[in-house]
Each structure stands twice: as structure tokens, then as C-alpha cells.
Amino acid sequence: TLFASCELGVFDVLLGAEHPLSAEEICQAVGASLDGTQRLLAACTGLQLLNTQQENGQVFYSNTEEASTYLTRSSPSSLLQSIQYSSRTIYLCWHYLTDAIREGRNQYEKAFGVTSKDLFEALYRSEEEMVKFMQLMNSIWNICGKDVVTAFDLSPFKVICDLG
Numbered sequence: 471t472l473f474a475s476c477e478l479g480v481f482d483v484l485l486g487a488e489h490p491l492s493a494e495e496i497c498q499a500v501g502a503s504l505d506g507t508q509r510l511l512a513a514c515t516g517l518q519l520l521n522t523q524q525e526n527g528q529v530f531y532s533n534t535e536e537a538s539t540y541l542t543r544s545s546p547s548s549l550l551q552s553i554q555y556s557s558r559t560i561y562l563c564w565h566y567l568t569d570a571i572r573e574g575r576n577q578y579e580k581a582f583g584v585t586s587k588d589l590f591e592a593l594y595r596s597e598e599e600m601v602k603f604m605q606l607m608n609s610i611w612n613i614c615g616k617d618v619v620t621a622f623d624l625s626p627f628k629v630i631c632d633l634g
Contacts, residue, residue, distance in 0.1 A: 480496060485542045511531055
């Protein structure tokens with residue numbers, strides 16, 4: 471639900487709207503079917519990512535504060551890159567969870583089509599994947615980076631390097 475909503479841009483559409491939108495307006499804006507959009511919006515409402523209001527028997531949707539803060543492209547605190555990376559890359563590994571349990575080893579070869587002696591070999595398997603991973607890391611840093619650098623006296627250091 472979260473992955474699909476972010477990929478379709480549902481939260482961005484609602485953020486840019488001047489008023490709450492109907493499912494019909496949202497489906498047209500994101501290029502999806504009405505039935506599928508209605509189901510997605512109902513799930514997002516259940517997850518408390520969307521607010522609803524009814525007028526004349528019709529439901530209208532708007533973002534919750536959390537959705538606008540963390541699930542839109544334009545927010546400085548956006549986790550969208552992280553969510554999209556998880557959807558397209560990390561989530562692939564969950565498909566092979568049963569195999570991982572049976573075999574007692576990671577399933578990167580099945581998930582990514584490459585042998586992997588370590589995690590980063592799979593994550594950096596192409597320039598495009600490396601950029602996606604760096605965007606993921608940057609989105610996480612946008613949320614917790616200030617807390618990390620203010621937790622310690624780093625004044626003696628000129629450079630900070632994240633080593634994982």
C-alpha cells in the first residue's frame with residue numbers, strides 16, 4: 471500500500487491540491503483505475519496516512535500531517551527515496567524469505583541475479599543502483615543526521631565520513 475501510493479504520487483497530488491480530492495480526481499491525476507484507486511485510498515485511510523471527509527455522500531481525501539511530511543517529494547523530511555528504494559530493491563529479498571530460512575543464507579543471487587560476497591556488492595551492482603542507494607542514505611540522514619552530529623562534540627574534526 472505504502473509503496474504503491476508513493477510510486478503513483480498520491481501524496482504529492484494531495485499536497486498540491488488546494489482542497490481535498492475525490493477518488494475520481496486522484497485516479498485521473500495519477501493515471502490509475504477508479505476501482506484500484508478507491509481500494510488504495512481506503513487502505514491508506516486505514517493506515518492513517520489520509521484524512522477523509524464526506525460531502526453529499528461523496529468521500530474526499532487529504533494527506534495527514536505525517537504523509538505530507540514524510541511521503542512527499544518536496545518535503546525536507548521526505549522518506550520517499552528510502553521508500554522507493556525499499557520497494558524496488560530491498561523488498562525483493564522478502565520474496566525469498568522461506569528459502570533463506572531453509573538454507574540459512576542470504577538470497578541476493580535469487581533476488582538480484584548476482585552472486586554476492588557482501589551486501590554492498592549487490593547494492594552497488596550498477597551505477598543506477600548505487601545512486602538509488604545513496605538517495606536512500608541521504609533521505610535517512612535528512613531525518614536523523616542533525617541528532618547524530620549534535621550528540622557529540624565534533625568540533626575537532628573537519629570531515630565526517632559515514633562508514634556504515
